[in-house]
Each structure stands twice: as C-alpha cells, then as structure tokens.
Amino acid sequence: MLKIKNLESGYGKLKVLKRVSMHVNPGEIVTIVGSNGAGKTTLLHSIAGLLKARSGEIIFDGQDILRLTTEKIVFMGCSLVPEGRQVFSTMSVKENLLLGAYVQYRKKQKERVRADLERIYDLFPILRERERQLAGTLSGGEQQMLAIGRALMAGPKLIMMDEPSMGLAPLIVKDIFHIILKLRNEGNTVLLVEQNAKAALSIADRGYVLETGRIMLQGSAEDLLSNKDVQRAYLGRDIDSEVELKL
Amino acid sequence: MNIELFFQYLVAGLTYGTIYAIVAIGFNIIYNTTGIINFAQGEFVMLGGMIAVTMNKFMPLPSAILAAVTLTMILGALIEIVFIRWLVKPSVLRMIIITIGLSIVIREGALHIWGESVRALPYFTGTEVSSIAIGGVFISPQVLWVIGVSSIAVVALNLFFNYTLPGRQMRACSANRDAARLCGISAKNMVTLSFVLSAGIGALAGCVVSPITYVQYDSGTGLAIKGFTVAILGGLGNSMAAVAAGMMLGILESFSIWVMPTAYKDVISIAILLLILFVRPSGLFGNKEAFSLKEF
Ligand SMILES: Nc1ncnc2c1ncn2[C@@H]1O[C@H](COP(=O)(O)OP(=O)(O)O)[C@@H](O)[C@H]1O
Ligand SMILES: [Mg+2]
Numbered sequence: 001m002l003k004i005k006n007l008e009s010g011y012g013k014l015k016v017l018k019r020v021s022m023h024v025n026p027g028e029i030v031t032i033v034g035s036n037g038a039g040k041t042t043l044l045h046s047i048a049g050l051l052k053a054r055s056g057e058i059i060f061d062g063q064d065i066l067r068l069t070t071e072k073i074v075f076m077g078c079s080l081v082p083e084g085r086q087v088f089s090t091m092s093v094k095e096n097l098l099l100g101a102y103v104q105y106r107k108k109q110k111e112r113v114r115a116d117l118e119r120i121y122d123l124f125p126i127l128r129e130r131e132r133q134l135a136g137t138l139s140g141g142e143q144q145m146l147a148i149g150r151a152l153m154a155g156p157k158l159i160m161m162d163e164p165s166m167g168l169a170p171l172i173v174k175d176i177f178h179i180i181l182k183l184r185n186e187g188n189t190v191l192l193v194e195q196n197a198k199a200a201l202s203i204a205d206r207g208y209v210l211e212t213g214r215i216m217l218q219g220s221a222e223d224l225l226s227n228k229d230v231q232r233a234y235l236g237r238d239i240d241s242e243v244e245l246k247l
Numbered sequence: 248m249n250i251e252l253f254f255q256y257l258v259a260g261l262t263y264g265t266i267y268a269i270v271a272i273g274f275n276i277i278y279n280t281t282g283i284i285n286f287a288q289g290e291f292v293m294l295g296g297m298i299a300v301t302m303n304k305f306m307p308l309p310s311a312i313l314a315a316v317t318l319t320m321i322l323g324a325l326i327e328i329v330f331i332r333w334l335v336k337p338s339v340l341r342m343i344i345i346t347i348g349l350s351i352v353i354r355e356g357a358l359h360i361w362g363e364s365v366r367a368l369p370y371f372t373g374t375e376v377s378s379i380a381i382g383g384v385f386i387s388p389q390v391l392w393v394i395g396v397s398s399i400a401v402v403a404l405n406l407f408f409n410y411t412l413p414g415r416q417m418r419a420c421s422a423n424r425d426a427a428r429l430c431g432i433s434a435k436n437m438v439t440l441s442f443v444l445s446a447g448i449g450a451l452a453g454c455v456v457s458p459i460t461y462v463q464y465d466s467g468t469g470l471a472i473k474g475f476t477v478a479i480l481g482g483l484g485n486s487m488a489a490v491a492a493g494m495m496l497g498i499l500e501s502f503s504i505w506v507m508p509t510a511y512k513d514v515i516s517i518a519i520l521l522l523i524l525f526v527r528p529s530g531l532f533g534n535k536e537a538f539s540l541k542e543f
Contacts, residue, residue, distance in 0.1 A: 050425055074431035082429060088422040091415070099419050103431040105412060154431060 001026045001158055001189055002047070002078070007056035009046040016042045018213045020056070024158065029180065029190045031221070033197035033234055034210035040193040041083050043210070044162050047191075048080040049073045061157065075103050077157035081164060085147040089136025093127055096135050096146055100153030112155070120149040123179065141172035148179065159183070160191040165199065177203050197234035201225045209234070254384040256501045262390045262459070263473075264497020265397045269452040270474025271481065271489035272404065273445040279421035279484045280434075280441040283342040287326070287350035288449055289471025290357075294319045295450025296462030297357060300366040308371065316450045323446025327439045350467070357464035367461045368454060375458075389458050396455045400448055401490060417441060421484070469513070476520040482530025492531065 002024040010016040016039045024030045034040050045051040047058055049070040058066045065073050088096050097120060101113045121128035124145040130138060135146055144164055151159055161180070165173040173196065181203045184190055194200035201207050201221045209217040209230060217224065224230050270292060277285045299315035306314070330345055331337075337345075370377070371392045378385040408414040419427040420437040428434050453462065460466070477496050481488030496519065500512050523530065 048429065050428065069433075070428040071431050071433050074429060080429050082426060086423050086426040086429075088419050088426065090422050091418060095415055099415055099427070099430045099432070102412070102416065106431065150430065 001061065002191065003057070003059040004047070005057040005059075007043070007046060007053055007058065009042055009051060009053040009056075011042075011051075015054075016213050017046065017053075020210075020213070020215055022208050022215060022218070024189060024191050026157075026189050027184070027187060028206060029184045029192060029204045031192045031194055031197075031200040031204035031207045032210050033194055033200055033207060033224075033230075035234070036195065037212075038210045039213040040195075040210055041162055042213075044080055044083075044160050044191075044193055047073075047160065048078065050080075074154060074156075075106070077155070079151040079154050079156035079159050081144075081147045081151045081159065081161040083162035083166065085140075085143040087135040087138070087143050087146050087150070089134065091135060092132050093135055093138070093146055094131045096150050097127070097153050100150030103154045113153070116153055116155065120152060123152075123182070124149055141168050141175070144168065144172075144176060145179075148176075152183075156188075158189045158191060160193070162193050163195060164192070165194065165196045173199060197230070198225075201230075251384060254382075256504070257498065258384065258386055258390060260498035260501030261494060262393050262497070263500060264494040265394050266452055266456050266460075266470070266493075267473045267477045267496055268490045268493025269397050269400065269448060270470050271478035271493055272401065272486045273449045273452075274474055274478040275484050275486050275489060276404075276445045276448070277441050278478070280417055280438050281331075281342075283339060284346070284475070284483075285442070285445065286343065286346040286471065287353060287467075288445060288474060289467030289469070290350050290353040291319055291323065291446045291449030291467070292453035292456075292470050293357060293462060293464065293467035294322065294353065295453030296368065296457035296466070297361055297366065297453075297464070298450070299368055299454045300457065300462065301361070303368060308369065311368075312451075312454045315454055316447050319450035319453075320443045320447040323442040324439055326446075327442035331442075332435055332439065350471075354465055354467065361464055363464065365461045365463045366457070368457045370458045371455070387459070389455075393455045393459070396451065400451060401486070404444075404448070404486070413437075413440060472513075472520075473516050476516040476523075479520060479523050479528075480531055482532045485530070485532060488530065488532035 004020060004022050007017055007020040008015065020043060032040055032043065042051065046053040049065065049068055053066055056066070057064055060073070060078050061076060063076070065076065065078070088099065097117055098113070101116060104110065104113050104116070126142055127145060127149060130142065135143065138146060148161070148164065164176050168176065177199055180190055180192060192200055192204060201224055204221040207219065207221050207224045208215050209224065217227065217230065270288060273288045273291065274284060277283065295315050298318055299311045302311035302314045326349060330349065370389050373388045378387055379391065408418055416427065416432045417437050417440060419430065419432060420434050424434050473496065477489055477492045480496065481492035496516055500515050503512055503515055
C-alpha cells in the first residue's frame with residue numbers, strides 16, 4: 001500500500017528525516033512512535049505532500065507520490081487526520097464532513113456521500129447530535145472524532161492519523177483507539193503516529209520507533225511492547241525498577 | 248433643517264454607504280482566502296464602469312453591464328494567475344507592493360485607453376431629473392437601483408458561501424488552508440476564484456453607481472480608500488459587518504455637510520480609518536482573538 005525508501009525531508013536548512021524507510025501493508029494498523037520532536041509530523045506531512053521531501057521515494061498504490069500535490073495525493077486515496085485536529089471551526093459539523101467528501105463530488109460519486117455520512121454518524125453518534133453546531137464549539141474529543149470522520153468521508157485507502165490522543169482525557173483516548181481498531185476490522189488501513197506508545201502498540205499490528213529523524217527499531221507490535229529499550233524510553237516504566245519493586 | 252431634507256441626506260448616505268459596503272466586501276473576499284489586502288480593488292470598480300460605458304455604444308445597457316462584469320472577472324482571474332499564483336509563501340509586504348503596483352498599472356492602462364474624460368452610464372430607468380416619491384421624499388430611481396442591485400449581490404454572495412460547494416470550499420480555505428488541502432481542495436484555485444468574485448462584485452458596483460458618481464480612469468482610488476475604511480471599521484473579513492459599517496460611513500459623510508464644508512467630506516473616512524487603526528484595529532464588530540488568528 002505505502003512504501004517509503006530513504007526519505008529525507010526537513011525545513012529549509014534543517015534536515016529532520018534521515019534515510020527513513022518503512023512500509024504499510026493493506027489492512028494493517030502500523031504505528032510510528034517517538035518522543036516530541038522526533039519527526040513524526042514531518043514524516044506524515046511529507047507523505048501527504050504538505051511538505052516537499054528532498055529525496056527518497058514514497059510509493060503509494062504503486063505510484064511515486066513524492067512530487068505530487070496534496071490535492072492529488074488525497075485524490076489517490078491517502079488521507080491525513082492532522083495533528084491538533086484542525087477542524088474548520090467556523091463551519092458546522094455537517095459542513096466539515098461534506099467538505100471531507102469533496103473528492104467524492106469530484107469523482108462524480110455524489111450518491112456515495114449520503115451513505116458515507118450515515119456511516120460516519122453511526123460510527124460517531126455524537127456528531128449526528130451536533131450536526132448543526134459549529135465545529136469550534138465542540139470538545140477536544142468531539143473535534144478529534146470530527147477530524148477522523150472528515151478524513152473518512154474521502155473514502156481513503158490509507159488513513160494516517162497524527163497523535164489523535166493528544167490532549168484528550170484517558171477515557172476519550174480509549175474511545176478513539178477503539179474506533180481505530182474498529183476501522184481496521186472493517187478493512188481500513190491505518191498509519192497511526194503517537195507519543196502514547198503503549199496505547200498505540202497495543203492496537204497496532206506493527207510498529208516503528210522514530211528517534212531524531214531516524215527509524216531506530218521496527219517489528220511486530222508485541223515484540224516492540226516487550227522490548228526493554230522501548231519500555232524504558234516510551235512506556236514510562238523501567239523494567240529493572242519494576243523488578244525491584246516486586247521483590 | 249426640515250424633515251424632508253433630513254431624509255434626502257439619509258438616502259444619499261445610504262446610497263454611498265451601499266457602494267462603500269460593496270467595495271469593502273470585495274476586499275474581504277480576497278482577504279479571507281489569502282490574508283492579503285488587494286489594493287487594486289478600487290480599479291475593478293472603475294473598470295466595471297468604464298467598460299460598461301464603452302460596451303453600451305455597441306449593445307443595450309443590460310448586455311453592456313453583463314459584458315463589463317464578465318470581462319473584469321476574467322481580468323481578475325488573469326491578474327491572480329499571472330502575478331500571484333506562482334508565489335511561494337509571499338510576505339504580506341510583498342503582496343501589498345504587488346497589488347499597489349497592479350493598481351497603478353491598471354489606472355495608467357485606463358488612462359491610455361479612455362483618456363481623462365469623465366464618463367457615465369445612462370440612468371437605468373428614467374433620467375437625471377426623474378424621481379420617485381416615497382413618503383414625501385423624492386428619490387432618484389438610480390438610487391433604488393444601487394441599493395437594490397447591491398442588496399441582491401450581498402444576498403447572492405451569502406447564499407453562495409453558505410450553500411454551494413465552491414462557496415464552502417472557499418470558506419474552508421479561509422478557515423484552515425492546510426486542512427482544506429487535506430480534503431483535496433485546491434487552495435490555489437480558491438484564491439483565483441476569490442479574485443474573480445471580487446472583480447465581479449466590484450465591477451457590478453462600478454456599473455450601478457456610475458450614473459450618479461460618474462467614472463474616470465482614477466476614480467477607483469477614492470472608492471478603494473472608502474471601501475478599505477469600511478472593511479477595517481467593520482473588522483477585516485467580516486462582510487455583514489462591512490454592510491453596517493458602510494451605512495455608518497455613508498450616513499456620517501452625508502450629514503457632515505451640516506457641520507462642515509463639503510470639501511471636508513473625504514476627510515471623515517481618513518480620520519475614521521486612522522482612529523480605528525489606533526484604537527480598535529480589530530474593527531467595531533470584530534473581536535481581538537479572531538483578528539489575531541489572521542496572519543496579517
Ligand atoms: N515548520 C517548521 N519549521 C522548522 N522546523 C520545524 C517545523 N516543524 C517542525 N520543525 C522541527 O522539526 C523537528 C521535528 O518536528 P516534528 O516532525 O513536528 O516532530 P514530532 O511530530 O515527532 O513531535 C523538530 O526539531 C522541530 O523543531
Ligand atoms: Mg507532531
């Protein structure tokens with residue numbers, strides 16, 4: 001589905017991503033974990049075309065999308081739920097979702113939009129209740145659901161999410177992760193970027209650890225969860241001290 | 248002052264206020280999608296009037312107006328595509344210089360084509376001397392045309408922005424450009440569309456107002472200053488507030504003749520502009536937070 005080879009990207013003179021290679025297979029949840037400033041957002045922006053990468057390859061659906069515009073990439077079926085939700089705050093919930101369906105209108109699949117809207121409302125019943133409310137007046141969790149819903153309205157083959165749990169209460173985070181799992185079980189492919197490594201790895205199939213712009217580790221989610229380095233650095237518990245505690 | 252004279256002034260104020268509001272809305276449309284002030288906005292108004300006058304020699308008035316609005320819209324699109332579209336993240340200062348440069352070029356071009364002579368479209372209905380009595384007040388039919396056409400334009404714009412796909416796309420772009428692009432919306436096309444719309448509404452205003460105010464190669468500048476004042480007064484980007492602010496400025500100007508010589512009429516808008524910029528840069532109706540969100 002998505003295959004990245006030796007990707008280098010950054011801002012002006014600042015080189016952020018260094019020879020990043022990774023891939024996502026159809027039907028998988030793949031997670032990229034890493035601390036603040038590791039380059040996770042930079043990676044997603046490079047894939048989505050919001051940031052023009054310097055070199056490397058990004059193959060999506062068999063085509064090199066490195067030089068394509070964001071609009072084209074979305075058209076091909078690669079959608080991003082951006083960090084910090086970025087809903088259209090001055091527009092209603094429904095308008096936000098309809099804008100997400102813009103590519104469907106362009107693809108002359110107008111009939112699909114109504115059914116998709118129902119599907120999103122079933123997935124997030126709260127959005128149906130808030131249909132006419134301005135997106136800016138929603139709570140953080142609701143905005144995150146709206147941002148995910150908006151991306152889904154495009155009918156993407158791959159949905160990328162940038163820290164969907166950021167700034168949300170633990171209970172809401174749980175909801176969001178349940179939804180992501182549900183999406184995968186319905187056949188969607190998800191690339192999930194998270195600082196919340198434990199939660200992300202617990203629902204993911206595979207994972208990558210990104211540190212200062214490099215992929216440091218990769219493997220199945222279980223392997224990474226039980227990896228001592230990962231635990232020490234990202235899971236907020238130190239194995240040795242835990243052992244001590246048990247003694 | 249008797250009551251009839253009072254209403255005459257009021258009507259005159261509303262008429263000019265309407266025009267200022269329309270020019271301000273032209274500023275707002277482009278400001279909302281790009282975050283820049285198009286200083287060539289007044290020139291669109293001038294071009295509308297000028298082209299319509301010329302076209303009216305060859306075709307009936309309605310077709311001439313339609314042609315003038317269409318041609319100005321095409322010019323608006325060309326200006327955006329040639330001078331603005333390819334810029335990568337231009338600074339606000341650079342955009343100001345570009346649009347001021349464009350306004351000078353258009354004005355000089357108009358001088359070249361039409362000369363210095365003052366022109367006007369005929370009254371749409373009736374003549375300069377005909378008037379309609381409404382409740383004892385005599386109103387020129389053209390005043391009704393100005394207010395009527397402008398009101399329809401404002402309502403149509405509102406419907407466009409709220410209920411059509413391109414309108415929503417433009418609002419999405421002004422709300423959050425990157426998020427709009429992530430929906431597959433071409434932000435660049437929306438900027439072009441905003442220039443087309445502003446040019447169109449400016450040209451339409453230029454047509455309906457020209458029988459009253461006349462039009463000349465440089466008459467855009469004065470209107471742009473008034474329209475800009477109104478846009479700032481209402482709060483940049485807020486078109487409904489611009490209508491209210493336009494009426495305020497129009498009426499204020501109109502009644503200023505009571506207390507000071509006519510020659511000072513134009514001073515009012517400049518004074519208001521400076522005052523607002525010093526005291527309340529977010530405008531009368533704008534709130535500070537919304538203003539600070541814009542990058543301007
Ligand atoms: N717009 C930008 N301009 C310049 N540097 C940036 C920009 N965005 C991020 N950076 C830098 O790039 C690095 C990676 O940032 P980012 O990709 O946002 O990390 P993460 O999403 O993993 O927290 C950081 O050092 C950050 O300071
Ligand atoms: Mg980030």
